[in-house]
Ligand SMILES: Nc1ncnc2c1ncn2[C@@H]1O[C@H](COP(=O)(O)OP(=O)(O)OP(=O)(O)O)[C@@H](O)[C@H]1O
């Protein structure tokens with residue numbers, strides 16, 4: 001092991017990690033609320049809205065995220081719609097992940113028995129109070145495992161931004177590996193991804209434990 | 216006094232109630248019995264605002280109420296569901312407090328005091344911090360009763376209160392309902408458990424004897 005070499009490429013890898021984390025965090029922070037809103041729309045009684053949202057979810061889940069990225073960044077300019085690299089990334093990732101989250105939350109909402117809504121109604125709770133105090137806390141618990149899977153996927157999917165030439169963790173490693181003709185940067189990249197997913201797995205376990213106080 | 220006047224209710228072309236009238240006097244404990252599918256639960260859901268009425272009127276102390284459409288009228292008839300429908304993520308005290316604190320905007324300290332008193336009366340004082348899954352069926356039912364009573368309803372209705380209980384617990388809840396009756400509470404017990412009704416001996420109305428289950432009292 002050449003420690004000297006490792007130390008020399010560390011700043012590049014750290015900067016790449018930072019970009020990866022920005023993509024990861026921004027996507028999560030925006031796509032989870034959007035997914036909740038979409039899932040509520042999917043369960044609204046209003047047919048046109050349901051139709052549009054179902055089409056959106058179907059499109060996002062039925063085509064590769066890589067295609068969506070390329071479509072937005074390289075395709076749309078052909079019809080005079082331009083996004084800078086990071087905007088294209090956020091748009092594609094948020095839309096894509098919100099669709100997955102919407103499906104998960106829709107399932108979670110479906111799991112709440114009608115009787116819970118009935119109980120809330122006879123207790124005079126407003127629809128908003130019912131959602132906030134009765135429905136949402138139970139849905140959160142039930143969706144943690146599925147959401148957790150998507151969160152782990154997102155860490156790895158973030159490397160797809162490579163095709164737009166964004167300097168994420170993977171690109172940083174790949175540049176160093178090609179330049180210095182060595183595997184070490186790629187191994188380090190793998191280690192960083194492993195560390196991130198391990199950390200998230202641990203966080204998700206803790207969250208599950210936190211919600212294990214009731215059944 | 217709760218009055219049902221000329222109530223009509225159908226699901227599709229299945230008529231459940233036709234010009235149905237019923238008066239529940241204050242302090243009355245009334246049993247509503249009838250075979251499965253007669254419409255007992257439907258009656259209870261109509262007076263609690265969970266099911267719309269096709270036509271007819273609900274009057275509470277002479278004033279028309281519409282708990283289905285009007286949230287201000289909800290909670291006037293409290294209900295203990297057949298399967299209780301406690302909120303599993305809330306402890307016993309929070310289950311009882313949710314109505315007074317969030318719907319009635321009662322001061323939390325005052326509401327807590329009232330809730331603790333209710334829980335003590337119902338023998339649940341030691342369980343205030345337990346979650347529903349930690350309780351027996353009979354205890355869960357008493358939490359459901361406390362939760363309904365916390366809103367100080369004019370009438371407390373029970374749907375099949377013995378269906379989830381073993382015989383010993385059935386005797387307990389019969390005692391509880393008799394005790395409430397002695398205290399002058401207005402109660403409506405919907406059941407097809409005749410031995411249970413015999414333990415309480417309330418005034419009894421039978422619904423749904425006709426083959427087509429159209430009901431009139
Ligand atoms: N939402 C609904 N849509 C259509 N039909 C319904 C609905 N709710 C109840 N029914 C029908 O109305 C009739 C009365 O139902 P209800 O649940 O009130 O009977 P019940 O007397 O409570 O019976 P049980 O003793 O089995 O609880 C039944 O035939 C039932 O299938």
Ligand SMILES: [Mg+2]
Nearest residue numbers: 255256257375
């Ligand atoms: Mg019933």
